Amino acid sequence: MTKQITYWSETPLLIAVGTGHSHRFVEKLMKRIVDIGAKEKLFVNSSNGSNALHYAAKVGNTTAARLLVEQNPDMTRVMNSFGNTPLKLAAYHGNKETLKYLLTVTPDLRPGEEGRSSYTGVDGGDLVTLAITAGFYDVALDIIDLYPEIVLEYDRNDQTALQVLALKPDPFPSGNILGFWGRVIYSSPTIKNIHDLKVNDNLTRLLVKRICKTVIGKADHDIIWKILGSAITTAVQYEAYELIEECIVTYPSIIWYDVGGFYLFHAAIKHRQERVYNLVYQMSGHKVFMATHIDENIANVFRNSYFRIPRN
Template sequence: MAYNYVIDCIPIYKAAIEGDWETAKHIFEEEKIDLNSYITYYWETTLQIAVGTNSSHHFVEQLVEWIMEVGGPELLRTNNWYGNNALHYAAKVGNTKAARLLVEKDPEITQIPNPSGHTALKLAPWYGRGETLCYLLEVTKDVVGESGTSPFQGKHGADLLTLTITAGFYDAALYLVKQYPDLVTEKNYISSQTGLQTLAAKPNAFRSGYMLGFWQRIIYSWIPVSRKKALESPIPGPSQVITSQNQNKANYNLNVPVWSVLRYLVPHIQQMYDDKVRHIQAEELVKQMCSIVINKVDHAIAWDVLGEALSTAVSYGIHELIEQCIYHYPGLVWYNVGGFYLFLAAIKQRQEKVYNLVYQMTGHKVYAATENIDGENALHFAGKLAPQHRLNTVTGAALQMQRELQWFKEVEKFVEPSYKEALNKENNTPRMVFTIEHKDLLKEAQQWMKDTSSSATVVAALLVTMAFAAIFTAPGGNKDDGKPLFLNESVFLLFAVSDAIALFSSSTSVLVFLSVLNSRFAEEDFLYALPKRLTIGLISLFISLASTMIAFSATLALVLRDKIAWIAAPVTLLAAFPVTLFLLLQYPLLVEMVRSTYGRGIFYKQNRLLLH
């Protein structure tokens, strides 16, 4: 019997969206409409609409049962205009309950691809549906389907692996690598990349690319994560914990009561915990894939797969992945990364973690002096301005300028003396290249230093005035002989000492900031002199502020102690507030400046794998 789209199909469509099974059933029965009829312009069935809109599971369940009674599992495979069936819809929207129901009724539906060759299993990670992906991994068989290949083999399998990695489901990717190791060396249809190369383009998957503030880094390091728990497979089955030689490096007790409560109460801590778990999984995934590549015992495959991943990782600075690649195949130091060897590429990209491999592999230092076709050597590359995303790894233009100078000085240490004055095709030496390239950054650094010093000078001068005036207006007044009334009180001694410290430290701060303002602001000054002065000035300013608050608290306690005996405790707490605020706001900058100027620097031996 013919039916009218507007009169009959739209009500069914609305009923499917709302999960109103009684209304839909009534329309089907009264109008004698086929259960598998197309009810939209794109040939979608009622089942596809209900599954795709995450409608009531009761609606889907009743409809599937009715379809099975009328026509059997074949009707569940009905396609829309684009060739997608109901399971494809479930995979796209993450409707795992509907997927389970469909597979229970028709187990073979998991093997059916759409005209583009995509099974429901591949669509789940494509649309970021982790729960549905895990279920479909469990029920999809490693057999040749209608596409002529298995979902776990060839380029289709590589698509599945790379899409799973792109979606951030590293536990599922570990499962795939363990069960189907041949996928590691396969390149996908989508971008002709291997899984390892795809992972190399995801800096957030690793600790090195996880951008955190000062206090966040501290919290992250304290969060306990069980490595064994993190590496458990999401797919049920025997021996599902992925193991490695370094498994016991991070075995922490996950059931620490304090952290369990904090993760529940503070969503940000829960997010950091989840990210830390993913970092462990990603590192293990790299180890597994590198081992599989090497076990192929084929230099061409190792060079191609590991080399392309290394080339991508250099751009993103993922030193964890580079360490593993070099550890498993040391010859990759000769891999051509965009026309440069590994170390030259690290200099150009300002990736110190990669560059530090030089310290473990000293035999390759000489290649940092190699020239390119433009006559530029490693020092010319160090003289060029870093990519913007690498400049922003430190705070403020002054520290950015300092880091650029540190890079130049470091590379300058080991190049041949003749290369320090070598001319490129524009007849510029490396030092001339540095000056030209950093002209704008130098101006920004000068302005940043002046603005910071000017603002701090105003605060320091105000503290000098307060501290100087306070000592001549002693709390409680003076006796006839001019001595302070509370001279013999221990609290008065605290007031006098703290006020003196405030005066001396604030005066020091003013003088130091004035010396910064009167500086010549030459390039070399940003390497050590100016950061040192700014550090001394900020420390002096902090001491002055803390001492001023102590002096004020002591004064208030002396004056009011006879009237309000308990005044000392609340005053002390209130006085600590501005000091704490200053610490929270300025301490990260101060620590960064001290670490950059006086610390071990950005160049040191840090790659554990290559030291053994």
């Protein structure tokens, strides 16, 4: 029952959990293993260091995850050979139900407790950015509500939650591709996909506001500058207008951030982002200075742009 029987050193329990649907068999097998006094064998690793809870998270087997956590709650924080906890695997593979359950049973480190927290450092950064990448904006909000400073963390790709949001413009109204009639009925959804788009829009807007509020709350210019700046640099390229708007409203000085050698005002022109350009133009008291104090490279961008620069 507990022998590693495959090339990847998997036990029968690992295989059964990995099917994602053999719930009755898994329950009986676990009971039999516990009854013979081999409870510790429930969490035998495969060759890549993954135990049965990792398998449950990877395939979205919430039923098996509950049974396993009941036997050993501490296994929720165990990492496999790739540094992935069950939490991160559930998020990475888009298993929302399992992810939400694991969040309720994966505690943070207690004061003075040694080990790695699932909600700080790279692990915390990975968790929140993976949730956003999977489109689980409501779960990301729940995570941020519980652990606000997770938005300051960088994931394994050196990206923050706000920057990853900037990579996903589709949930925002300016980034979706509804077409003319879709936009007409957007304000009163009667079709499921239109409804889903509106829900995602509301969630992403709330998510951006929550992140910006937390970042500003640090009252540290360097942190604010780096997190908001890297996000708007990405947002300009991916046309996430609403995110840029919130960043500017939250911290107006961010218009002076260097976006690939240009200020935001100029970068908007370079990337043909007329709405961003107009936003900065209208909100900035320095528009004359910014529009006139430019070098030759920026001037060439202006000359080749597809829209006119407003005159005072």
